[in-house]
Amino acid sequence: MNPLNLSPTAALPARWPWRRWRTAWRRWSLWSLLVALVASMLITMVWLAGRYEASQVQDKLERDTANAVADIRAALNRNLQDLQALNASDNDPAEWKARAAELLQVRRELMRVESRDADLHIRAHAETPYRNVQWEDQLRTQNTHPEAVLTCTHARRLNGPAYSPSYFQLLAEGMGTEMMEVCLPLTQSGHIVGFVIGTYSLQSLLITQVSKNLPRTQEVSFTEPDGTRLALLGASWRGTRMFTAQQLLDLPGSTLVLRMDSWHRAPSVFPNVLTALVTLMSIALVSVVAVLVRDNRRRLRAERDLGDALAFRKAMEDSLVTGLRARDLQGHISYVNPAFCTMVGFTAEELLGQSIAPYWPPERADVYTRRRDSRLSGHAPPPREGHESIFMRKDGTRFPVLIFEAPLINAQGQHTGWMSAFIDISEQKRMEEISRASQERLQATARLATVGEMASLLSHELTQPLAAISSYATGSLNMLADGDTPPAAGSEARLHQQLQDLRMAMERISFQADRAGRVIKSVRDFVRRRDQSREVVQASELIDAVLPLVSLQARKLGVRVATEIEPGLPPVLCDPTMIEQVLLNLARNGMQAMDSPEIVERELLLRVRRAAASTRRSWVEFAVVDGGSGIPQHVAEQLFTPFFTTRDEGMGLGLSLCRTVVEQHGGHLQHSPHNPRGTVFAFTLPAHAPAQMGQ
Ligand code: ADP
Secondary structure: OOOOOOOOOOOOHHHHHHHHHHHHHHHHHHHHHHHHHHHHHHHHHHHHHHHHHHHHHHHHHHHHHHHHHHHHHHHHHHHHHHHHHHOOOOOOHHHHHHHHHHHHHHOOOEEEEEEEEOOOOEEEEEEOOOOOEOOOHHHHHOOOOHHHHHHHHHHHHHOOOEEOOOEEEEEOOOOEEEEEEEEEEEEEOOEEEEEEEEEEEHHHHHHHHOHHHOOOOEEEEEEOOOOOEEEEEOOOOOOOEEEEEEEEEEEOOEEEEEEEEEEEOOOOOOOOHHHHHHHHHHHHHHHHHHHHHHHHHHHHHHHHHHHHHHHHHHHHHHHOOOEEEEEEOOOOEEEEOHHHHHHHOOOHHHHOOOOOOOOOOHHHHHHHHHHHHHHHOOOOOOOOOOEEEEEEOOOOOEEEEEEEEEEEEOOOOOEEEEEEEEEEOHHHHHHHHHHHHHHHHHHHHHHHHHHHHHHHHHHHHHHHHHHHHHHHHHHHHHHHHHOOOOOOOOOHHHHHHHHHHHHHHHHHHHHHHHHHHHHHHHHHHHHOOOOOOOEEEOHHHHHHHHHHHHHHHHHHHOOEEEEEEOOOOOOEEEOHHHHHHHHHHHHHHHHHHOOOOOOOOOEEEEEEEEOOOOOOOOEEEEEEEOOOOOOOHHHHHOOOOOOOOOOOOOOOOHHHHHHHHHHHOOOOEEEEEOOOOOEEEEEEEEEOOHHHHHO
């Protein structure tokens, strides 16, 4: 509805900072929340990716450990078969020993093989050629080697192979190693006839079975269930993070734990491609958030600037005394400013959306609707040219307004409606009326002043006809008195003569009375106040009208009045009364300027001629030429100032009124010195062109 987005009851400036602060706080808290969420999500993702990778490594290690245990178990079982096979053919100890030595050459994990009888007495034995072990031969031959004895006892009970717990055995070079015995009972017809004892080096077992698949970063060891390390195959490279997997090697009679440690680099932030990818995406996300924050900050700044601009514009609108109103292209009112509401007395709510405005006087609504429709159909008024109209206030009073209209163009350059500015000109009209009335009163006063001046002239002028009338009347009466005596003989001719004289006296009386009447009428015509009117008159008529009055004063001052009217002049369009007064004033001023004893040659010229045309319109120039004292410079400067006069009995209004009157007619009044002496006052009036009649 409101194209300017300005509610007439927009927020008060005092509430603005609080509202702005609250909006800013809400926005910033939302942004902080978003940033916190994104950051925590990223950290979680990176952590999860790291964990996933660790679990992958752990799984692989678990698999490797299980594989290693399976390999060892398979090797132990295969060795059991080999040990069994040693006693397959005959019981010759030398041969057994040779076969055992062969076996020991192949199976490096076996350190020693013994063949014992059912009472565990040693029959033959062979030792590995690879390691130099300090065998406690005495213990072994005496059948008291505790591990061997215990294991075989266990094997006897199980009637199957049994393993001993590990024990420490010194090596010849001074070092030691953990050993483990396996005892395999040999049966014949369900009876145990002997035992084969194999001695494993745990270290060698690891070397032969695990080392070939062992990466450099892994470490494998046999440990006891309580964690005591028995044999270790070390990693050549150690990182900062270790993964561990353990697997039980459950053997009959003994349980070992195979432990595998895998060394890795520090739990890096970018452990693998997945994490790196997630991290890259996170960086991109953070960058986008940063760009968003920057963009948001810019938006905030723009919003703040916009808010300031709106507040500024609102303050400007509120301070306006000019009413503003916008209409959309359908003619509905879409915006009004407070000044307009005050002007018409309606609230914005009562006006917005209306197409027939409530401030249109009902008697003019038709005209206004037509004018609005013509506007909407695209007839734009000339820019900056206002037109007057009459509006109605809510209380029903009418008032004049001056309207300026302009098309409303939006930011896309589209014409969306009309914006109008209204000026209430009731006060201006009232002032004009007052000024016009006072002007008229002033003119009337000036006329009366002139009349007052004329009164003396009038009385002087009237004495002549009145004296003439009186003397003619006296003469007539005397003649009538003579007629009372009886007529003498021959007096008919005399009587006839007397009647002739009497008629002549009566005619003279009538003439003089007419003359007196004309004098009085001319004054009365002049004084009679009339409404201003424009008439088409001939210049000569104007001159003729003022001539009797001019002559009145001229006779008194001994001035000769001459007229000079160019033949074939066009008529002029003027208010004759006012122009006559101008002529009279100028003539009177001219005559007064010559009223000085040293001026003998007193002549006043009333001249009318065609003015030099400066425009296409033709003008007629009226001039009053006197042979008076002329106008000194200091007087000329104030000549047209009201109430400026150099005469004791003057009012100083004559010339200022003359100029007003002439300018009201569109003409121009000016003065210039006259050669050899005196002044020329000239004014112009527009000549009447027949085409003007229609205007
Ligand atoms: P007023 O006649 O009452 O003095 P005006 O406005 O008619 O008022 O004239 C103002 C003054 O201009 C006069 O007092 C006179 O000094 C001077 N003035 C006007 N017309 C003439 C003239 N034709 N020659 C010389 N002085 C003049």
